[in-house]
Amino acid sequence: MLSNIALYGAIETGLIYGLVAFGIYISFRVLDFPDLTVDGSFPLGAAVAAVLILGGWNPWLATGMAIVAGMAAGAVTALLNVKLGILNLLASILTMIALYSVNLRIMGSPNLALLGEETVLTPWYELGLAFHQVPVALFILVTFIALVLLWRFMKSEVGLSMRATGANARMARAQGIATGAMIVLGVALSNGLVGLAGALFAQSQGAADVTMGVGVIVIGLASLIGGEAVITPSTVLRALIACVVGAIVYRLAIAFALNADILGLKAQDLNLITAILVTLAIVLPGFRNTVRARLTRKKA
Structure with missing residues (x-):
């Protein structure tokens, strides 16, 4: 069984990766645009927020600038594809590689510590909640606001065009839809959400690191696919809820797997666990449909 701290920690991280799943939903599901930029825009958001907070900025303003930076990274990827005709997957890889150097330039070092600095979480510690409950409470609010805004956007004229x-x-x-503009806007919005996730992750963990984006695309896809296996994404709202549910279930599954002594798994097995979970999330829906079809034939 998980301790309270481990349980809340898994939910906290799951909520952050829920924002990443929102971004991947826009690029992969809405636009059908395979985008690997997120592996660079996640640490980009963390780097921008960390540098600005250390520079004395208000944490929320610093987080807002992280969103802008993520959107700029996404726009670069989309413009490489739309204006220069570079294959979308290759364009995202080029941007992701470039962002590694950009992030190092921004931070001036491979990592920055935020311990002792004021973050978006600081005022929430005065509410009387337990230390490990504070990030969960704030991130539930942020994720809920992002979900509602994204849902409303997708129902708007621009969202329908996208x-x-x-x-x-x-x-x-x-x-008469300017498809190129829709791609640029969509990929920018996607990476803006990922930049927000990176900024919140850095502030909750107390540090920003240039390598913290490695594997984020896989985690986001695991959350997206896993959520869709749990909740059928028949509407935009259900699809967005599935992103959050999938991210939380993914992190809880990771936490249980690492804390289950009978399995003998350790932290270095994280990528193996992720690969297994993604495989199960992809295979199970098809297996479930096959079983339903057989049961239907038997009843007939």
């Missing part, structure tokens, strides 16, 4: 672009770009252009 969804049309991802569904059938040729038909969307025939209807």
Whole structure:
């Protein structure tokens, strides 16, 4: 069994990766744009927030600038694809590689410590909650606001245009939609959410590190696919809720696996556990549909 601290820690991290899953949902599901930029925009958000907080900025303003930085990174990837005709996957890889050097430039070192600095969490510690409950309370609020805003956006005219672009770009252009602009906006929005997640992660962990984005795309995909296996994404709202649920379930599964003595797993097995969970999340829905089809035939 998990201790309270481990349980709240898994939920806290799951909520942060829920924001990453939102971003991946926009790029992969809405726009059908495979985007690996997130492995660079996640530490970019952390780096920008950390440097500005250490420079005396208000933590919320620093977090806002992290969102802007993430959006700029996403826009670069989209422009490489739309304006220069570079394959979307390759464009995102190029941006991701470049961001490693950019992040080092921003921080001036491989990592920065935020211990003792005022962060977005600081005022919440005065509410009387237990130390490990504070990040969960704040991140639930942030994730809920992001979910509602994203849901409303997807129902707007621009959001519908973006969804049309991802569904059938040729038909969307025939209807007068500027598909290139929709791709740039969508990928920028996606990485802005990832930049927000990176900024919050750095502040909750007390440090920003240039390598903290390694594997974020896999975690985000695991959250997205796992959530869709739990909650059928028949509507945009259900799809967004599935992102959060999937991220939390993923982190809880990781925590249980690492804390279960009978399995004998250690921290270095994290990537193995992630690969297994993603495989199960991909295979189980098809297996479930097969079982349902067989049961239906038997009843008939």
